[in-house]
Amino acid sequence: MPDIAIRTIGVIGAGVMGSEVAQVFAQSGFEVVLVDVTDEALERARKTVERNLRFQRMLGSRRGLAEPPTADRGEVLSRIRFTTDLADVSAADFVVENITEDWDLKRPAYEELDRVCKPHVVFAVNTSCIPITRVGGVTQRPDKIVGAHFMNPVSLKPMVEVIRGFHTSDETVQTMLDLLAEIGKEGVVVADSPGFVSNRVLMLTVNEAAYLVHEHVADATQVDRIFKGCFGHAMGPLETADLIGLDTILLSIEGLYEAFGDSKYRPCPLLKQLVDAGLHGRKSGRGFHVYQ
Structure with missing residues (x-):
C-alpha cells in the first residue's frame, strides 16, 4: 500500500453510529465527507453532532476539565461536509461504512464505492454481523477491506473490534490500527466469523x-x-x-x-x-x- 497521508475520511451512513463516527474524526482534525440518502437524515446527523458536542462541553465544565481546541461546535461542524451524493466520497483517503445491517443495502453501496474511490483507499466496515470476507468479494480491492466494529457511543468507547477478512492484508490492518490511534482508540484484531467476538x-x-x-x-x-x-x-x-x-x-x-x-x-x-x-x-x- 502506498505511504499516503490520510486527511479526509468518508463516512457512509448518517444514523446514530455514522454521526458519531463523523464527529470523532472531525474532532481529531480530519476533514469528513458524511453521506446519506436524504437531506432529512443529514439534518438529523447535524443536530446529533451539535447536541453531542454541547453535552461534552457541559460535562467538561462540570468536571473542571480543560476544553480541547477542537470541541468548538462551529469548528468541528465546519470539517464535516454533509452530502447525498456518494460520488463526493471520491475525495476521501479512507472510508468508514455504517449502513444498516442489511446486505441488500450494503452490497450496492460497496460496488459504487469501489467505482468512485481511489484505488489505494481502505474500506472499513462498521458492522456487528456482516462477514468482512463477503464485503471484500464484491469489490476489486478485497485486500483493502477491514472490519471496524465501533461501539456506541463512539466518542466514549476507547476500544474498537478490528476484523481481518480472508484477503485483508497486514498493511490494511496496520493502517486501521494507526488511524484508530490518531483518534485516541485502541484496536483489537480478531478473525472474520459471524458476530466476531463482541x-x-x-x-x-x-x-x-x-x-x-x-x-x-x-x-x-x-x-x-x-x-x-x-x-x-x-x-x-x-x-x-x-x-x-x-x-x-x-x-x-x-x-x-x-x-x-x-x-x-x-x-x-x-x-x-x-x-x-x-x-x-x-x-x-x-x-x-x-x-x-
Whole structure:
C-alpha cells in the first residue's frame, strides 16, 4: 500500500453510529465527507453532532476539565461536509461504512464505492454481523477491506473490534490500527466469523435476557438491575439493546441464526414483537424501557 497521508475520511451512513463516527474524526482534525440518502437524515446527523458536542462541553465544565481546541461546535461542524451524493466520497483517503445491517443495502453501496474511490483507499466496515470476507468479494480491492466494529457511543468507547477478512492484508490492518490511534482508540484484531467476538457473546446475552422477560421470570428493570448490581456493568443487557436499537439487535441475531443454524440464536418472540410494533429503543422513545 502506498505511504499516503490520510486527511479526509468518508463516512457512509448518517444514523446514530455514522454521526458519531463523523464527529470523532472531525474532532481529531480530519476533514469528513458524511453521506446519506436524504437531506432529512443529514439534518438529523447535524443536530446529533451539535447536541453531542454541547453535552461534552457541559460535562467538561462540570468536571473542571480543560476544553480541547477542537470541541468548538462551529469548528468541528465546519470539517464535516454533509452530502447525498456518494460520488463526493471520491475525495476521501479512507472510508468508514455504517449502513444498516442489511446486505441488500450494503452490497450496492460497496460496488459504487469501489467505482468512485481511489484505488489505494481502505474500506472499513462498521458492522456487528456482516462477514468482512463477503464485503471484500464484491469489490476489486478485497485486500483493502477491514472490519471496524465501533461501539456506541463512539466518542466514549476507547476500544474498537478490528476484523481481518480472508484477503485483508497486514498493511490494511496496520493502517486501521494507526488511524484508530490518531483518534485516541485502541484496536483489537480478531478473525472474520459471524458476530466476531463482541456480538457473538452480546447478542446471546440480550436474546436470553429478552426471553426472561418474555417468560415472566423478571421484568426488564429487574434483569438490568441484577447485571449492574451483581456484576458491576454500567448498563444492563436490555438497556444496552435499547441504546443500540432493537431493530439492529434483531438483524444481528437473525444473522447469527442464519450463519450457524444453531437454535440457541433463535430470536425471542418478544424482541420480534417490539420491533414489529416500532418500539426500537431509545431512538423511538420506547423499547424494553420507556424514555422521555
